[in-house]
Amino acid sequence: MTLRDIASRAGISIGTVDRVLHNRGRVAEKTRKRVLGIIEKSGYQGNIFASNLANSGKRHKFCVVMPHLDQDSSYWRLIEDGLKAAAFDLKRYGVDIETRFFDRYSGVDFRRLYFGLDGRGHDGYFMAPVISDAAESCFRERPLIKPYAFFDCHVPGSAPVFYIGQDSFQGGMLGGKMLHLLVGDDADVVVTRMLPEGWHINDRVSGFRAYFEERPGARVREYDVDCRAGVKEVESVCRRMLEGGRVDGLFVTNANTHMFAYALERLCGAGKVKVVGYDLVSANRFFLENESISFVISQNPVMQAQKGLNLLCRHVLMREELELEYVVPLDLITKENLP
Amino acid sequence: MTLRDIASRAGISIGTVDRVLHNRGRVAEKTRKRVLGIIEKSGYQGNIFASNLANSGKRHKFCVVMPHLDQDSSYWRLIEDGLKAAAFDLKRYGVDIETRFFDRYSGVDFRRLYFGLDGRGHDGYFMAPVISDAAESCFRERPLIKPYAFFDCHVPGSAPVFYIGQDSFQGGMLGGKMLHLLVGDDADVVVTRMLPEGWHINDRVSGFRAYFEERPGARVREYDVDCRAGVKEVESVCRRMLEGGRVDGLFVTNANTHMFAYALERLCGAGKVKVVGYDLVSANRFFLENESISFVISQNPVMQAQKGLNLLCRHVLMREELELEYVVPLDLITKENLP
DNA sequence: ACCCGTTGCGTTATCGATAACACAATACCG
DNA sequence: CGGTATTGTGTTATCGATAACGCAACGGGT
Numbered sequence: 001m002t003l004r005d006i007a008s009r010a011g012i013s014i015g016t017v018d019r020v021l022h023n024r025g026r027v028a029e030k031t032r033k034r035v036l037g038i039i040e041k042s043g044y045q046g047n048i049f050a051s052n053l054a055n056s057g058k059r060h061k062f063c064v065v066m067p068h069l070d071q072d073s074s075y076w077r078l079i080e081d082g083l084k085a086a087a088f089d090l091k092r093y094g095v096d097i098e099t100r101f102f103d104r105y106s107g108v109d110f111r112r113l114y115f116g117l118d119g120r121g122h123d124g125y126f127m128a129p130v131i132s133d134a135a136e137s138c139f140r141e142r143p144l145i146k147p148y149a150f151f152d153c154h155v156p157g158s159a160p161v162f163y164i165g166q167d168s169f170q171g172g173m174l175g176g177k178m179l180h181l182l183v184g185d186d187a188d189v190v191v192t193r194m195l196p197e198g199w200h201i202n203d204r205v206s207g208f209r210a211y212f213e214e215r216p217g218a219r220v221r222e223y224d225v226d227c228r229a230g231v232k233e234v235e236s237v238c239r240r241m242l243e244g245g246r247v248d249g250l251f252v253t254n255a256n257t258h259m260f261a262y263a264l265e266r267l268c269g270a271g272k273v274k275v276v277g278y279d280l281v282s283a284n285r286f287f288l289e290n291e292s293i294s295f296v297i298s299q300n301p302v303m304q305a306q307k308g309l310n311l312l313c314r315h316v317l318m319r320e321e322l323e324l325e326y327v328v329p330l331d332l333i334t335k336e337n338l339p
Numbered sequence: 340m341t342l343r344d345i346a347s348r349a350g351i352s353i354g355t356v357d358r359v360l361h362n363r364g365r366v367a368e369k370t371r372k373r374v375l376g377i378i379e380k381s382g383y384q385g386n387i388f389a390s391n392l393a394n395s396g397k398r399h400k401f402c403v404v405m406p407h408l409d410q411d412s413s414y415w416r417l418i419e420d421g422l423k424a425a426a427f428d429l430k431r432y433g434v435d436i437e438t439r440f441f442d443r444y445s446g447v448d449f450r451r452l453y454f455g456l457d458g459r460g461h462d463g464y465f466m467a468p469v470i471s472d473a474a475e476s477c478f479r480e481r482p483l484i485k486p487y488a489f490f491d492c493h494v495p496g497s498a499p500v501f502y503i504g505q506d507s508f509q510g511g512m513l514g515g516k517m518l519h520l521l522v523g524d525d526a527d528v529v530v531t532r533m534l535p536e537g538w539h540i541n542d543r544v545s546g547f548r549a550y551f552e553e554r555p556g557a558r559v560r561e562y563d564v565d566c567r568a569g570v571k572e573v574e575s576v577c578r579r580m581l582e583g584g585r586v587d588g589l590f591v592t593n594a595n596t597h598m599f600a601y602a603l604e605r606l607c608g609a610g611k612v613k614v615v616g617y618d619l620v621s622a623n624r625f626f627l628e629n630e631s632i633s634f635v636i637s638q639n640p641v642m643q644a645q646k647g648l649n650l651l652c653r654h655v656l657m658r659e660e661l662e663l664e665y666v667v668p669l670d671l672i673t674k675e676n677l678p
Numbered sequence: 679a680c681c682c683g684t685t686g687c688g689t690t691a692t693c694g695a696t697a698a699c700a701c702a703a704t705a706c707c708g
Numbered sequence: 709c710g711g712t713a714t715t716g717t718g719t720t721a722t723c724g725a726t727a728a729c730g731c732a733a734c735g736g737g738t
């Protein structure tokens with residue numbers, strides 16, 4: 001099936017068919033309908049090679065929107081690694097990647113960035129809309145014109161090409177199980193709820209509680225912690241936690257796990273409280289190696305970013321049909337399988 | 340950098356450059372050297388789109404060589420899933436995938452299959468050379484002419500484009516750690532050595548022992564098991580094992596884990612002996628769900644096959660430069676993160 | 679000297695999609 | 709009614725690599 005086939009079936013020339021395909025106008029509505037019908041029926045897919053050859057010289061530009069790299073204990077650096085890998089692969093397809101950062105704790109900053117995306121300079125967006133409410137209102141007020149995909153979290157009511165990310169509830173369950181294994185049946189465990197609240201965090205906490213609800217031997221306590229907290233504040237939370245009763249295990253629901261491991265090392269010695277946490281950022285890696293953190297649950301951010309950006313580009317450039325949702329597997333990392 | 344640039348720099352026509360690039364002969368040795376020199380210096384990479392467009396109509400065919408799907412507890416079906424996904428992606432690039440199977444326990448069968456690969460019908464091979472000695476002798480006697488890559492295991496002395504697979508020793512260590520967590524410090528654990536011996540199995544056993552060598556509280560026993568054993572034989576091994584002394588945990592070093600879980604359920608009831616094993620085949624999935632198997636280590640066969648085949652094709656079709664080795668991460672699967 | 683085979687190299691149609699351009703046929707306006 | 713926009717459509721050069729074809733130059737055999 002080629003353009004020429006379509007044209008001859010429709011009794012017109014390839015120029016007109018091309019105009020239909022690219023919405024370049026100047027086509028009679030009747031002709032347009034007919035051509036679209038034939039394309040639909042024949043399952044025409046176009047030839048990527050011819051298309052890209054004809055387009056050579058033209059470069060495509062995609063824009064990644066995400067929090068500053070050093071926020072969330074540099075979790076976003078892991079994402080960046082995946083983006084870099086994807087960008088490298090995509091260079092030969094004439095694709096450039098631009099990254100724009102916002103302050104993860106400032107809805108205002110996100111809005112400023114969002115409404116600066118005019119859609120003219122870019123062929124698509126790959127976005128981590130971690131500030132749920134700001135993102136939701138932005139997309140409601142004025143959705144992006146160009147195709148966009150979400151990673152890390154979703155924005156309800158929007159229509160992205162796809163979403164790629166984790167299953168947070170299951171992650172919490174998994175964290176519960178690992179902590180249970182570490183501390184045994186009769187135990188006191190603590191889970192942190194990070195503030196400001198985000199869906200991920202809440203789902204992780206819920207999953208964790210859900211696991212222990214079926215195991216009445218264990219007692220679960222919960223503490224609020226500000227995400228922006230430094231080592232000092234984390235230490236004071238840990239102190240309160242230890243003063244609040246027995247603590248056998250701690251589940252930290254985001255990448256700041258290393259701060260708690262460090263604080264607990266100082267307050268009651270390494271290994272006293274078993275720690276399970278999130279994300280393989282380099283600080284956590286260190287504490288995994290010295291076993292102050294027993295397990296870390298990883299949502300494979302490198303793969304998530306690489307695969308996601310790749311998919312988005314292939315969708316736009318090669319018109320590949322995609323799934324609506326890609327759930328990345330939960331990786332369970334411990335000293336013995338540190339990559 | 341285009342063919343035309345190369346040609347003008349060399350003071351000849353594009354036809355001659357193309358003849359050099361594709362070894363089509365009819366080129367003076369002096370000219371050939373000069374062209375190759377310029378290509379080298381300029382880092383010319385060719386234009387995939389133009390190349391594939393010109394080649395359209397021509398289809399590429401790759402051949403996958405691996406054991407019968409139902410061997411190793413249908414482990415190879417997981418591989419096949421990945422292959423199918425890759426084949427689907429690659430169709431639009433004019434790539435066909437043919438799969439040939441051999442008997443995993445018959446060197447003769449492998450040799451027959453290997454020497455039937457004449458290289459004329461195929462553009463490349465993607466192979467799981469699980470019968471180490473047969474594969475090694477085959478490659479020594481007459482290496483494949485077309486590019487080939489290995490998955491699952493390597494053949495020493497051969498020169499594949501790349502190898503994609505797991506780190507078995509680390510897998511054994513990880514298995515040791517998980518079992519340790521499950522059974523505690525003072526315990527008797529058993530590891531199975533599957534026969535006929537293969538590198539993977541031996542490395543897994545070594546990794547497992549290495550983990551417990553640093554933890555003198557635990558006593559490790561080892562039992563040989565024929566890979567071809569059915570449920571009956573596995574049950575008799577388990578009986579011997581239980582009669583041989585206390586058993587708190589069992590590490591099964593291949594996909595047959597479910598057979599042991601089943602046998603132990605019958606012999607001493609579920610949950611009495613903690614089981615850690617390998618591979619997320621459907622039978623193991625069942626026992627993970629009912630918690631007769633606590634953990635399964637997965638080498639992500641679907642991803643391994645998909646990524647590997649994709650890489651090989653891209654190497655051949657688009658002349659992409661590749662790494663020599665791709666180590667796939669070890670996935671730790673338990674009830675709570677079953678995909 | 680003639681013919682044929684080989685070697686070395688240049689020329690060009692082809693692959694399929696793209697978009698600029700050309701050119702009718704209407705539509706619209708004063 | 710003349711003249712300028714606008715609309716609908718066809719034609720064609722272009723992207724870069726491929727490989728068939730053409731042709732000259734030379735070598736060796738009779």
